Amino acid sequence: MPPLLKDKTEKLFPKISSPHLFAAHSSSQIVWGFFAALIPIWIAGVVAYGFAAVWVFVLAVGFSCGAQYVFGKRTWIQLGGAAFMGGLLTLLLPAQIPWQGVALGSLISSLMGQVAFGGLGQNIFHPALVGYAALFLLAPDWFSNRASESLGTTSIFAVVFSSLFLLFKKWIAWRTPFFYLLALGVFSSFFGRSFISELFNGSIFLAAFFFMTDPVTAPVTSRGRAGFAIATAFLTAMLRFWAEPLPAALCSVFFLNGFVPLLDRWTQPKLKMAS
């Protein structure tokens, strides 16, 4: 008898529920992958604004990780949620923002956006948008200066490059940004604006590929995602009458995040067939 079979007849094996085969990817891999996808956009920011941009990034990531370390669970940091959120917040802030602003924004993102809801995966609103909205309300001066553009919107090419990476890895569903950009083009033309200038700027692409596709705060059904994208596009087109592209797009995403549970329920795919 082969050696390994000896003495094995008495061994008891665990009766684990099926399936016994699993895909090789993991959630932390995907979240850290999102984090890595931000790198080209940061580089574009650093090229445009120099060392100040690096400083904003370090502070934002540091404060969000720190806040989750102190008030949340350490596993959340291992999962990469805190770092990714800090990285995303960096992209929304102008380079000239004082360090207190970065700290405040990151803390609000982490604590109000994620920890208060119960950690990664539980939040209804996108945490980085919570921090951005709070800063926008508390200190509008930091954002009003046209010269201090947000770091993430300096180069549309960097945003497109990062988005293609995410699409290539299939970490984001193509439907959401596709329907968003399509609907935004249609609505903009309908409201009498040139859809090329409306669509092809870094702010819109950043919102479409990084804020709408955030898995936690987007619907899970594909029809829900399409509805979410079209509704957001309509709101963006409306808000563009008064607001700059970035606040308009982010505000609509933030607003529609609140409707995601409802959208998921309305678009439950199972057909109710009798008999």
Place this chain on the structure above:
Amino acid sequence: MKPLKRGVVLPDFKYRSLSSTKIHSVQTPRLVSISLHQHVGAPILPCVSEGDTVLVGSKIAEGEDWTSVPIHSSASGRVLRADQNVILIESDESGRMDPAVQPRANIPNDPDQLVEIIRGAGIVDLGGNALPVHHRLMMARERGVETLVLNGCESEPFLTADHVLMLEHPVEILKGAELLRLASGAKKVLIAVEKNKLEAVELLNSKNYYLKFSAIETLTLPARYPQGSERALARTVLSRRLGSRETPISAGVLVEHVATAFAVYEAVYLRKPLYERAVTVSGPCVIEPKNLWAPIGIGALDLFRACKGLMREPEQIVFGGPMTGEAVSSLNEPVTKKVQGVLALPQGFAPSGAEEPCIRCGLCVDVCPEILVPETLVRAVRKENQALAREYEIDSCTECGACSYICPSKIPIVFVIRKGKGVSLEPSVKPEPAYASAPQG
């Protein structure tokens, strides 16, 4: 024809057990233990008692109810124990056949007669759910089904028993398919095979060229899991979705397995009852994976021995495919009629480490072949919200395992849904809850 769009493409791990395209025979072990719970239906009782001598193919258990399926001995020898759960037979290793097992001179084509022969031979669905075939044939005839789909998809990884059976016995399968068609009253037969088995399709087509069964056609489908499930095949053939309470038979499609067709051929042409079946013995731990004619009641250990043993310490023994198969607790666990494969899986197949939080990536929703929302079902079950679970049709889940496979957070979705349906696993052998006993680290 609408092949499965959802589902997942799995790594197939089939090549090792295909190194020999033959089904090897196994020496009957000294002891076979034949379970009396091998079919879904009325219970059966032994019709032999301790000390009786039985031959290969002798009937050893039967039930009075029509939905019950008799069981036949897979060894010749002496009955050591016969109770309502199990019959133990000590083999004399002579392998003497019951004199009743001999070729039939006149092949009947009367449906009722065929159904009775199929029931008498103890045939259940060999694709893994152990439903009595005669009962399904009668239901199909009452409903007046149009199409009989012969399932040769074998979309589960590791399993190659059907593939090799189609390569070795195409004529028998075609004849069995024609008998099943006559017995079910269907007008046409589609033998569904996935594209990774095109040589089997070619062989079936060329054999049918001479057999001239005009009602039988082959159907090639893309290799995608769970294409080989009954509902997925019915959907493919009907080109529409089935309602939640609609079964394939009520929709006019009877799905049977190619292995069942082979067993029907043997029962009708050779009067051979179902006492052995083709089983894939495979898994990374097995030294020489291959397909074996496993006598019903043989232990997993004897099958591994026939494959030269194990080269790594197995962490799990699975009966069936890795996606829907059942983990068994002991190497002595006997093979039953529904077991398509016996797998020895090493450490690392089950997820190690803790479950990560759900990031709502929606992959489970995208892959679910029953268009459910597993993410919401898991939340509903864990919050014990039965109304929500019912609203999201928890009972429509077929437990194919595609969601658990794809989940990046390694949430045991199928386990949770099963718990929500009120069906929990048998108590784990370890004191921890069943899933928590997954190998750690």
